[in-house]
Amino acid sequence: MGYSLSQTYNISGKILDSTTKTTINNVNIFIKNTDFGTITNEVGYFNLLLNEQLGNEIDLSIKMIGYKELIIPLNLSKKKINLGEIFIKPQSLELELIHIHSHKDRSNQISDVVLSGQELNNNLSGNIATTLSNQSNIGVNSIGTVTSKPVLRGYSGDRLLITKDGSETGDLSKSSIDHVIALDMTDVIEIEIIRGPKALLYGSNAIGGVINTSISGNPKVKVEKFKTKLLLGGESFNKGIYGNLMFYIPIKNNQLNVMINNRNTNDQTSPIGTIENTFSKTSNYKLGFTKYNKYSYINFIFENYNMDYGIPSSSEGHINGVDIELIKNTFQFNFHGDVSFFDFKQFDINYNYINYEHQEFENNSDYFSVALSKNTHNFKIEFQSFNLIMGSEINHKQFSPIGFYWTPKTDELDLSLFGFYEKDFFSFDILSSFRMGYLLIEPEQNNITLSNLDNKEIKTRTFKYFSSSLGLRKIINKFEINSWIMNTMKAPRLEELYSDGPHLGSYSYEIGEPNLQLEKIYGIESSIYYNSNPFNFSITTFYNYSPFYYQMNKMGECEEEFVIGESHPCAGSDFIEWGSGSSGWLYKYQTQGVKSSIKGIEFNLAYNYKNYKMVYDFSFTEGDDYTNQLPLSYINPTKQILNFIYKYELMNFNVRLSKINSQNRLGEFETFTRSSFLVDFVINYSKENKNITIQLNNIFNEEYYNHLSKIKSIMPEAGRNILINYKILF
Template sequence: MSILFAQSRTVTGFVFDKEKQYPLQSVNIFVFGEDIGTVSNEDGSFEIQNIPKESFSLSFALIGYQDTTVLINSNETNIDLGPIYLNIEILHFNEISVGAHPELKGSKTISTISLSGSEMHEKMKGTLAATLSDEMGVEVGSMGQATARPVLRGYSGDRFLMTDGGLKLGDLSQTSADHAVSIDMTTAQSIEVIRGAKSLIYGSNAIAGVIDIDKNSMPEAKFDHSHFHGIIGGESGNSSLFTNVVYHLPFKNNQLRFSALNRSAGDQMTPVGVLKNTSVNNNEFFTGISNYGDKGRTSASVEFLSMNYGIPGSPEGHISGVDLEMKKITQKLILHRDIQLFDKYSIFDLEQRFVGYEHREFESNDDYAAVRLRQQILSVQGKLSGFGRVLGSLFQYRKFSAGGFYWTPNTDEINLALFSFREIDLKNFTLQNSFRYEMLSVLPIVSEVLFSNFDKSLVKDRTFHLGSAMLTLLKDWNHWALSTSAMYTQRAPGIEDLFSDGPHL
């Protein structure tokens, strides 16, 4: 049982002059019909808390500029409007309708960690762990700055999930401490830590919760003009420099998005000197297109990521350290439609995703890769959503291969899942319940590996059937929330758990 501070709904964004593209300070911003408002800061940013739960209109007023009103139709906890442009001659926006998934982000949650908008920019650092390091219940485990990873409520490894827009990242960061999380936080729009019954929507092995990162996502609303913005920054502690540029190009009922990132950092400085062989170099390119219709939107995108980083040496082995090269390509096709089904479900989402991941490890200053890991993951997820309810299914195929000093057989894995989530108001309490069924088939290719400690006859196909359920009870007061959860979760072992014949490198 836990008592947590209740988080109100907020809306954030930036206000700019349309013609000269500079930020506008002291713009009066208020929720129409409510006694809620604020003024924009020197950089044009603003944040309004305690906004209504239903749709609302946000008004912008500044002497010398046309009054502008934005209609927001969203049940999200944190609504980031991005840039709002004011024009001294023409009304720039009549109405913006921001689509959302009310059954998910509008539902109550145990977690108090949710970053977006200006707060996200203020806390943003190169890695996910560093970005969350000041949050309650989050610690950092690291073998160098690139491999820093969050420890959530004392749990690490595969005891919690890290997802990108609701699906697993597709990297191998949770299998070894020297494998980096395949995300540079400069391209992330928001982070949410999800606990309780809602976490089973994302996966079964979520006893400590889920960290869901929204990065390089296509906008839910189409801009009415092209837009460019960039971020340049650095850190003195590792002589780092990073640059990220983003360009949106709307045309007819479509919108293109381009993004490019480069980050380079030297060895990390510590109170006792330089930590050698901890430099990092990240490069990322993203392109996507969305089509907007009356009943929904369709988007397609592809992202390329490369990370080169080092981990420091130790007297026990690899005295000079280890160099690692990671490459990852992510392709997404997303269909979002407004529907009416059984008077219960109002949104249908279908996502197809392909991740191609490659990882090589070198003894420092060596040209031969001592370890080579590769996996390809194809996912198809369908989801029906309504107010306080979710029903969905997932098909996932994984092809894993290893080479060098890594004695794990090449393997095909097939994962099928069915999941549901329901939120019910019981007088002054809120009851959430969820269920997830998974079937995982592990199909090792025994002929392609030599075992030293395993009897080959024991390495065979395995199939697991799993069921997980959670029940969460919540009670809100003015400034506090009481929550308690009961859970029964199961996790199927993957090929790395079943048939790895000793450590690598």
């Protein structure tokens, strides 16, 4: 790309509605990745004056609520450019699976990932972790398929964030492996993995990245007439069947969205048998109402999510397994408006109330042993200009346990300010962000029953945190270079501080550390991307160091096997909590802070030839515990994936070969996991408003084990599986 000296340019035109042919005022007109912009006047006319050093090639963005964004590439070889009449299309409802977003169009970093349209459909599974498992450096942490959670570059729990349209899911999935992510994949139309400076817009602890899901019924999608979207599907390995029905009902300047969703699965199967008590039953109902004004909208959403699911049995915990019943009710208020306030062009207010409860039953019991509830109030305001985002967030949580679970009732209050800024500086794009805040954790200090902790250690804690990131981006001909640094601070979770009791579903007795300090991680990532049609490749390297990294470590392990009905071979050992669990004992786990690092590399290569495409991904992650001079536990092994894709008219055929290496770098008490080789075949048919996808996964019924599964000693992962997914819009 060449560069010109500072000159004056004049870009003009008139914006009209493509359907009504009428002019539109107050449309945002701006140059992508700069702070240069204007709006149309009362007759739809705009005149954008530029007096700045810019690249010869620019992208002019035209954006308005209720309309599809239009991007016009321009060459600044002329000082005056009159675009004449420009027609923009109303934002209509599409069959989202047909539409494919370009990775480069939507991502701010080379390592960002966007799954939507056909690519999402080819990977779609019953949970978000398995759906993402064919991407670089993403593992699956599980205790059965239903409870699967993604692991990004070795980070899990609350070192990565999972959001629905930018808001937290409000469940207890971060607190324990047996707590599900309350999100049904039939409701998801796009998944983004956001890394680098922009990740801090979502939270302070996003070193692993942000997984943001876009959900059906978003108020930004406005329809002109009644629409219905139907999704039906099923899969063979758990005899699962699911359906999603969505109605879009316009009423003058208002719109009503109604969703009904159900999913039922039986126990999952593997090449060597069935894993008992891994069933699930899910129902989800959602009602949304939006009032559209000329330059704004107001939206209300009510959602009810119910799920019953099973945790398989184990001789280390509950010999008959555990059943969990949960209910989550959500109320959302959203306001969005186009404004002219200083340089800000957009203003958003979001309020999210989530009431979450679940009960844990020993299998076949009529009475729960543990009940957990969490009420979340989240309030966020945000101003946005072409290159600047500023906002504030208040998050209040109330946690209450009942039964055989001794973590105290607790209130949490988190206040934060955040910002993101992007600036062109001497032909570089500079990106910066910050998030600063104050967290109050206030446990109830009366009527506490503890076994391993002292009651005096249960006290109010406060934490002040500051996370920041700085990055740059440079395009040189066919190359793009990204690099960023980040420091994150994470306050300990309630369970990491004050847990002192058995956890039914995770086969463990967990003990907190009340004196934990802020976890700090310092990271750097560098990437290079080359694109020369038909060939492109990217290489990304990352390194993260933490002087204080939380781990829930097993305190010991019995070397002799326990036989049900006989006395325990390690009777009296202090690393076991005696009298807990249906078998009378549970291993103890305690939170520990260690010095650690996680580093890795990701390589992607793609080649296109006519209707053929080949894509190769390689990813490697390695973690070290410097305090104990051991590898970090639960790091996903090296993975290679090769896709061969052929497109013929309305059909796509995809053969996917996956090689997962063995994992022999083991933390304390971890066990070796052998390598595996999997073959999948995917057929996709799309025509106008219909889409059908057939996934044939693990065609050769390979017996393979997931290193991050807590039940890998019981059973391997799913064997041969056929998944069929059908969508239609009418």
